[in-house]
Amino acid sequence: MTALYEASHEGERYVGFGAPEDATAQDAVLTLYPLGDTDLRAQVLAARGDVAALTAALATGREPRTVPAAEVRLLPPLLPDSLGDALVSGFMQTHNVKVDASTQSQPNWFFKGLGDSLKISGGRLRAPAGAVALTEEAEVVLVYVTDEDGTPQYAGYTFGNDLTDIGRFKRHAGHLSYAKLCDAGVAPWLFLGTPPSQVTGQVVIERGSAEVWRGSFTTGTKALHYGLRDIMSELFSYEGLRHPGRVHYVYLGADRSSFHSGFTIADQDRIEIDFATHGVTLTHTVDWH
Template sequence: MSLPRLPLLFEATYRGDRYVGFDRPEPGARQTLYRVADGQLAAAFISTDGSDSALRASVTRTTETITVTVGDPELRPLPPLLPTATGHALLSGFMGTHKKKWGGRSAPEGGEFTPPKWFFKGFGDWVRLPGETLNVPARPVALIEEPEVALVYVNDAHGTPHYAGYTFGNDLCDIGLHREDPGYNPYCKLCDTSLTPWLFLGAPPRTVTGRVTIVRDDSTAWEGGFECGADALYHRVQDMVEHLFSFPAVRRPGLVNYVLLGADEASFHDGFRIADGDRIAIDVKSHGVAFENRVRYVSPTPLAAPDAAVPTP
C-alpha cells in the first residue's frame, strides 16, 4: 500500500556546515541540500506560517547548495531544530495518556481538564539518533521501549511557543523501577531516548500505527504492534500542551521543546524483558519511518575521591 506524501524536512551537518533538506529520497539517490545557519530554520518557523512552501521559500531563496548522495557517511543528521548550544533544548513528555490505560475512554467533552503526569527526560543534545546506542544503567529492574510521537516547538524572543511539527521516537525507560515506587520515576527516565531526524510538517497526527521488533542474537525475540496518534489518547493534545506551556520554565526565549505524547502498551506488558545488547527496531508503518537502536547496559564510573583536606595554618 502506498503512503500519502507528507511534507517534511530535516537538518544535517556536512563537512562542518549545517544544511536543510526536503523529502526523504531512496538510499543511494542524490539530494540537494541548502546551507543554513544555526537557528535559521527555527527562526523560519517563527516568522512564517510554518507551511512547506513558506519554509522552502525562507531557506532556499539566497543560500549555498550542495548535492550529496543519501547515505554519505559525512552527512550526519540532527534531531529536528536542535540548537548548537548545549541547554537550549529540552526533552520531556506525558505519562498515562493512552485510552488503553483509561478503559478505552476519552476525556469527556467540556469537562474540567485534569492534566496527565509529566516528566523531564533531559536536554535536547542528550537525544540519540537512529543507529546510535541507547545507554541505560547497568542494573535496570525492567526496561520498556516506548514508540511515541514527539511534538517540536520553538519559542520566540518573547517566549511564545511556535509549533513546528512532529517526529517519532523511542522513550526507553525502566518501568520496573517506576512500578516499585512511582516516586522513583525521575530515575526511571534516566535512560537514553532516540528521535528520528525527520520533522513532519502539519498538525499532530491523529492516526499512527506500527510494529516493534526486538532482536537478540540475530533472532527475533519479541514483536508486537502499537498505536500512538491523537486518536489513541485519552487526553486531547491541545489541552496537554497548553497546560505544559503555562509554566514559564519551558517558555524561555529561544528554547526548543521536544514533547513526547506517551506510549501504547509494549513488550513489558507481554511479559518480555529487554536485555543488554538487544536491538529495538520500530517501524512506523503509517508514516513510512523505520529506525533501530541497540541497548547497552553501562556500569557506573567510580566517583573520584575528594581532594584531601588542606590543613589550616
Template sequence: MTVLFECTYGDERYVGLGIPAADAPLRLYPALGVELAKMVREFGHDETLLRDALTADRSPVDVPVSEISAVRMRPPLLPEHVGDALVSGFMMTHNVKADATVPDQPNWFVKGLGDVLKVPGQPLSVPADAVAVTEEAEVVLVYVDDEDAVPRYAGYTFGNDLTDIGLFKRHAGHLSYAKLCDTAVAPWLHLGAPPSSVTGEVTIERAGEVAWKAGFTTGTDALHYDLDTMVSRLFSYRSLHHPGRVHYVFIGADRSSFHGGFRTEHGDRVVLDFTSHGVTLSNPLAWAR
C-alpha cells in the same frame, strides 16, 4: 505536507526537504548560519514561504549514494547548545493505559536536555542498575519559544521514549528516575498538525535474530485526554520557558514489549517501524558500565 531535516556533511551544516529515499542521492541546501528553528517559527504557518526561505539563492549540494554514509543527521531543530533543549513527556495518556484516578491531566516527566536525543543508529544508554527497560513508540511534538518566551508549535516527529519501567512498577514515585534514559528521535520534522492515527511495529533483535515483535497504535485518536488541553496546561508554567528554547514533548505510548512479557538486555537492537508514516528508528541498547 512539508518535511524538513538538518544534517552535517563535510563539516558544514545543511538543510534538506522530505524523507530521503533509500539508496538515492541526497539534495541538501547550505544552512549559511541561519537558525532553522527561528525560520520554522517565523514561516512555518506558510509552507511555501518556508520552502522559499530555505532554498532561494542557495545552490543545492547533491550527495551521491556512495557518500551518503558521510552525512550525519541531527535531531530536528536541536539547538547549538544542548542546554537550550528540554525533553519531556506525558505518561499513561492512551486509552489502553489511562489512569482513571487522574481525570483531567496525565502525569508529566523530564527526560533531560538536548544531549539525551539520539538519531537512528546511535546507542541508547540506560543506567547500569536499570530494573526492566522497555521501548515506547511515540509521537513527539516540537515547540520553539519565541523572543517573548512564548512556545510556538513547529511540528512533530517520532521517538522511542526508552524507560526503566521495572523501576516505576517497583515504586510509582520513582517515575522521574525511570525516565532518565536516552531517547531516539527521527531527524524528520513534519510541519503539519499532530497525526490522528499512527500505526506500526516494534521488533527487538538479539544476536541478529528477532526476539520479540508486535504492532502498536498511537496518535491523537488513541489519547484518553485532549491534547490541546494537555499541552496548554503544561506550557502555562512560565518557569519552563526561555527565548529560543526548543521543547520536545512525548505524548505517550501504546503497550510495549514489557507488557508482552519480554525483557530487553544489553546489546539488543530496538527497531520501531512507524509504518503509516514511512519512518523507522533502529538503535542498540547499551547498559552503562
C-alpha cells in the same frame, strides 16, 4: 509526506526537504541547501506551517549540493547548538488503552534529559546499569520553539522511542522521574503539519542475530485520552519552561509495549520501530552503563 531535515556534511550545516523514504533508500542521494548563519528555528516559526513559504525562504538564492546520503550526518530536528537549550520531556499513561479508575485530569509529566539525550536512528540508547526492566515506547514527539516573548510555539512533529525503566516505576510509582532518565530515540524529520491523528506500525527487538520479540502499536491524537491543547496549555503555563530560545521535545506517551507482553529488554538488544504510516524507521542499540 514532505518533511524538513537538518544535516551536517564536511563540517557545514545544510537543510533538506523530502519524504523520509527518499533519504533512507539504498544508494539515496540528497539535495541539500547550505544554511550558513541562517537561524533555522526562526525560519520555521516565521513560516507558520506554510511548507511552500519555508521551502522558498531556505532554498531561494542558495546553491544546492547533491550528496550521497551515506556521507551525511542527520541531526535531531531543530536541535540548538547549545544542547542545554533543548529540553526533552513527556507525558505518561496518556492513551485510551491505559485509562482506568485512577486516571487523572492531567497526565503525569516527566523530564527526560537535555539535547544530548536525543539519539537519531543508528545511535545507542544509554540506560543505567541498575535498571530493573527496560522497555521501548513508540511515540509521537511534538517540537516547540520558544520565541523572544517566552511563548513556546509549535513547530511540527516527529517520532521517537522513549526508552523507559518501567520496572522501576512499577516497583515504586514515585520513581517515575528516575525511570525516564534513559536516552530517547528521535527521528531527524520534522513534519510541519498538525500532529497526526493515527499512526500505526510495529516493533522488532533482536538479541544477537535472533528476533526475540515483535508487536504492533497504534498512537496519534485519536488514541489519546486527553485533549492535546489542554495538556500542552497546562504544561506551558509554568514560566520556568518558557525561556526564550529553548526548544522543547515533548513525547506524547505510548500504546502497549513489549513489557506488557512480559518481555524485558537486555543490554545490547537492537530495537527497530517502524512508524509505517509515515515512512519512518528508528533503529537503536541499548547500552547499559
